[in-house]
Amino acid sequence: MNTEDTGDxxxxxxxxxxxxxxxxxxxxxxxTEGAEAGPSGGAHAAYDPEGAWKYYSCLALDLGL
Structure with a gap:
């Protein structure tokens, strides 16, 4: 038997x-886990035009331009 084989x-x-x-x-x-969706559908499921500005970022607005 070879010493290299013994070492390996x-x-x-x-x-x-x-x-x-x-x-x-x-x-x-x-x-994976399956779950039924509730009637609310999550925190951001419904579109709220009054509060939609909170979720978008505009560099020009951030800089005050």
């Missing part, structure tokens, strides 16, 4: 002893 095997055994094996894969179905 020893290095592989050392890595396995230190790190073990990879964790089990998580299926995509286990990562």
């Amino acid at each position: 095997a020893a290095a592989a055994a050392a890595r396995h002893a230190r790190f073990g094996r990879l964790p089990e894969r998580i299926r995509f179905e286990e990562m």
Whole structure:
């Protein structure tokens, strides 16, 4: 047997002893969660023309031009 092969095997055994094996894969179905949408639909679901200016930025307005 070659000493290089023995060294590679020893290095592989050392890595396995230190790190073990990879964790089990998580299926995509286990990562997602379905939820029903409520009647409000979220914080910004409805358009409010009076308050719409709060959510937009204009550099000219910020500089007072």
